[in-house]
Amino acid sequence: MLNSYSSADKVLLAVDCIIFGFDNDGLKILLIQRDFEPEKGKWSLIGGFLKRDEVLDAAATRILNTYTGLNDIYMEQLHAYSEIDRDPVERTISVSYFALINIENHNAELIQNYHAEWFPINDAPNLIFDHNEMVQNAIKRLRYKTSVKPIGFELLPEKFTMRQLLELYEAILSKELDKRNFISKINSLEILNKLEEKDMQSSRKGSYLYTFNKEKYEEKLLNNFVLNL
Amino acid sequence: MLNSYSSADKVLLAVDCIIFGFDNDGLKILLIQRDFEPEKGKWSLIGGFLKRDEVLDAAATRILNTYTGLNDIYMEQLHAYSEIDRDPVERTISVSYFALINIENHNAELIQNYHAEWFPINDAPNLIFDHNEMVQNAIKRLRYKTSVKPIGFELLPEKFTMRQLLELYEAILSKELDKRNFISKINSLEILNKLEEKDMQSSRKGSYLYTFNKEKYEEKLLNNFVLNL
DNA sequence: TTATGTAAGTGTAAAATCTACATTAATAAA
DNA sequence: TTTATTAATGTAGATTTTACACTTACATAA
Numbered sequence: 001m002l003n004s005y006s007s008a009d010k011v012l013l014a015v016d017c018i019i020f021g022f023d024n025d026g027l028k029i030l031l032i033q034r035d036f037e038p039e040k041g042k043w044s045l046i047g048g049f050l051k052r053d054e055v056l057d058a059a060a061t062r063i064l065n066t067y068t069g070l071n072d073i074y075m076e077q078l079h080a081y082s083e084i085d086r087d088p089v090e091r092t093i094s095v096s097y098f099a100l101i102n103i104e105n106h107n108a109e110l111i112q113n114y115h116a117e118w119f120p121i122n123d124a125p126n127l128i129f130d131h132n133e134m135v136q137n138a139i140k141r142l143r144y145k146t147s148v149k150p151i152g153f154e155l156l157p158e159k160f161t162m163r164q165l166l167e168l169y170e171a172i173l174s175k176e177l178d179k180r181n182f183i184s185k186i187n188s189l190e191i192l193n194k195l196e197e198k199d200m201q202s203s204r205k206g207s208y209l210y211t212f213n214k215e216k217y218e219e220k221l222l223n224n225f226v227l228n229l
Numbered sequence: 230m231l232n233s234y235s236s237a238d239k240v241l242l243a244v245d246c247i248i249f250g251f252d253n254d255g256l257k258i259l260l261i262q263r264d265f266e267p268e269k270g271k272w273s274l275i276g277g278f279l280k281r282d283e284v285l286d287a288a289a290t291r292i293l294n295t296y297t298g299l300n301d302i303y304m305e306q307l308h309a310y311s312e313i314d315r316d317p318v319e320r321t322i323s324v325s326y327f328a329l330i331n332i333e334n335h336n337a338e339l340i341q342n343y344h345a346e347w348f349p350i351n352d353a354p355n356l357i358f359d360h361n362e363m364v365q366n367a368i369k370r371l372r373y374k375t376s377v378k379p380i381g382f383e384l385l386p387e388k389f390t391m392r393q394l395l396e397l398y399e400a401i402l403s404k405e406l407d408k409r410n411f412i413s414k415i416n417s418l419e420i421l422n423k424l425e426e427k428d429m430q431s432s433r434k435g436s437y438l439y440t441f442n443k444e445k446y447e448e449k450l451l452n453n454f455v456l457n458l
Numbered sequence: 459t460t461a462t463g464t465a466a467g468t469g470t471a472a473a474a475t476c477t478a479c480a481t482t483a484a485t486a487a488a
Numbered sequence: 489t490t491t492a493t494t495a496a497t498g499t500a501g502a503t504t505t506t507a508c509a510c511t512t513a514c515a516t517a518a
Contacts, residue, residue: 004265005319008278010239013322036233049237052320056311080309080324082285090234091281093242095309180468181506203465204514410477432494433485
């Protein structure tokens with residue numbers, strides 16, 4: 001009968017995580033060398049199976065933590081992938097999640113048994129199964145998100161310069177942005193605190209450091225804004 | 230062991246369909262009275278279980294067809310819902326899909342055994358499980374989509390008036406739009422054919438009918454455009 | 459101490475887009 | 489032929505977006 005629960009097929013449900021990070025070399029994703037068959041040794045997204053007593057969001061968090069030691073990372077669901085043979089061992093539907101993290105803040109945690117490794121998004125190895133497709137879709141979503149949320153603060157150190165922010169957005173959107181227009185658009189959001197302090201690494205003159213003003217940000221979020229860069 | 234396939238839990242995977250339609254009374258969704266337990270007789274989205282040899286997109290199409298006779302409806306995946314007790318019988322993860330259809334074109338098919346029924350989105354019955362939430366999220370997505378794709382053509386008859394198109398967008402966005410500005414923005418997309426023919430139903434003067442120019446539309450889609458209404 | 463090189467910081471004018479708004483036109487029905 | 493009803497149409501002002509170049513601050517080297 002069409003709708004009896006008992007006759008319905010059960011499947012494995014997996015979660016795969018696309019973790020974006022940013023440092024001075026640009027936008028990166030976190031990959032691992034798969035430590036079990038099939039495709040053992042090949043590069044892969046961080047992933048695992050959903051447990052019976054677990055919601056998908058929790059599974060994503062747990063899996064990320066297992067492989068990287070990372071905690072309290074906000075992740076967002078993206079898409080369910082269900083091609084019949086996407087996993088050759090057994091029928092497995094996978095739900096992708098993505099997150100943004102600050103590479104420097106988390107490097108310590110990442111040096112673990114499962115050697116997770118950062119790769120530039122434009123120079124990553126070929127991935128197993130349909131993981132390449134998952135990554136491409138995640139990049140699309142990330143780009144879209146720049147226009148409706150001021151993302152990027154997760155990806156930068158606590159104190160950052162305008163140049164760093166600019167370069168982050170350029171990396172995400174993969175296009176050049178006009179420096180002055182970018183700064184005035186960001187300033188018009190009024191979600192940054194300009195510090196007295198300067199970063200002296202980048203130039204003789206030094207450039208002002210900013211922090212992200214979380215309260216004003218939360219305020220902004222209530223009235224959905226749009227940021228056209 | 231963490232990653233053995235054999236020890237991983239299997240779950241039921243369902244698909245639920247949010248079908249939007251439009252007629253002179255506004256924007257509607259298609260619901261059915263559930264014909265099996267639990268919650269038999271209550272209103273529900275059209276849904277069913279994924280089969281072992283089926284991809285999610287195909288399941289969505291099959292399920293819609295089973296309950297409504299509708300064919301060749303393009304559906305889009307939205308989100309996976311995984312709360313532990315969302316279905317009281319058994320752990321079931323559900324992936325929602327949404328579609329837009331033209332009510333008048335399809336009314337005949339809908340008069341079937343499973344009495345599917347249209348409800349205005351603002352005056353629909355309470356739904357089982359987490360289906361209310363699914364609908365709300367689908368409405369959000371539909372609104373978003375108006376700004377990046379000229380949707381709505383699926384929802385209207387082949388020949389339609391500007392007023393119908395305007396009212397459709399007003400229903401989706403649930404706000405009033407300025408008629409002249411709307412028309413000029415739509416015209417600037419250059420995806421409509423203005424016919425010689427007029428619709429004489431609505432007024433003494435009659436209003437020009439339009440059709441949707443599919444070729445120009447496909448062309449437009451290549452360069453992602455934005456439509457701010 | 460002075461000169462030099464480097465990236466930071468800053469404003470504006472022109473163009474494009476968006477918004478608000480009211481009158482005339484066409485026709486059927488009375 | 490008058491009347492009533494909805495369709496069709498354009499523009500000026502406001503706002504937003506874009507393109508663009510010079511000065512400033514400071515460390516380093518001469």
